[in-house]
Amino acid sequence: MTPYPTERIALFIDGANLYSAAKALGADLDFSRLLEMYRAKGVLVRAYYFTAVIEGEEFSPIKPLVDWLDYNGFTVVTKPVKRFTDAQGHSRTKGNMDIEIAVDMLELAPRVDQMVLFSGDGDFRRLVQAVQARGVRVTVVSTMKSQPPQIADELRRQADAFVELNDLLPEIGRPRTPGAAPSARVFDQ
Secondary structure, eight states: OOOOTTOEEEEEEEHHHHHHHHHHTTEEEOHHHHHHHHHHHSEEEEEEEEEEEOOSOSOOTTHHHHHHHHHTTOEEEEEEOEEEEOTTSOEEEEOOOHHHHHHHHHHHGGGOSEEEEEOOOGGGHHHHHHHHHTTOEEEEEEOSSSSSOSSOHHHHHHSSEEEEHHHHHHHHEEEOOTTOOOSSOOOBO
């Protein structure tokens, strides 16, 4: 979906989900170029990046990315990862940001014309429907080109437009560097 030059746009990036999609495509993302791309398409009101972070560790692989995003035009929303032991006695982490994304999308809906959701999580189908009922068009960015596809069919169908992440890589991607630190970390959802 092509926005108009005066259209107010907001980006909502589910960090863990986007990282998984990019990794499945064998690419890293250039978030600076992503901002430039959407600023050229309309009036970028806000660019949110949502991620869970591990607190108390000397080094977290996502900390440099979060710091960079925070200093370079993104509104970064974080919360601590929760650690728990599952029924089999395995230590697990959980860092689901769905509620934070939903609240911020609903709060910003009266101030924008279009929202771009970078996630393939089917749980967002009802949220997209609620935002659309407020007159906002919603574009979902994820991928069907991975095995398995990273986009839930119900979310893709609900969106006003679906953009294949793989098609955006010439503009916002860069090849993954073997052995390089990841640009984000994925937590169990």
